[in-house]
Amino acid sequence: MASIEKIKELLKSTETVLELVQQANGELVLRPSGSDSEPLVSIKFSDQVQAVLGDNAQALGxxxxxxxxxxxMEQQSARWHAEVFDVEPAHYS
Incomplete structure (x- = not known):
């Protein structure tokens, strides 16, 4: 499974197209579109949960x-706003 840092780097690029794919073993993987590279995220439901969810497993994933x-995205936005507010103004009104 990829690290959070790898996902953050991918999301920083100008444009990223991701795809959610259900593999033959039932595992859901998120990866760059058209790529067979290591998944960024994978979700595997147990057989018991898969039986309960049925076709809804992919929607839940x-x-x-x-x-x-x-x-x-919310965390990144909060960091950007924090950087703006942490700068001391040149002039006070």
């Missing part, structure tokens, strides 16, 4: 990944 990406 997609929501999990979307939540993670949203959280990372």
């Amino acid at each position: 997609q929501h999990m990944i979307q939540s993670a990406i949203y959280m990372m």
Whole structure:
């Protein structure tokens, strides 16, 4: 499984197209589109959970990944805003 740093680097690029693919063994993987490289994220549900979820397993995996990406974007946004507010102004009004 790829590290968070690798995912952050990928998301920093100007444009990244990702695909969520369900492999033959039922594992969901997030990877750059059209690539057979190591997955950025993989989700494997147990057989018991897979049986309960049925066709909804891929939708659940997609929501999990979307939540993670949203959280990372929120953290990045907070860092950008913190950098702006941490700069001392040249003049006070």
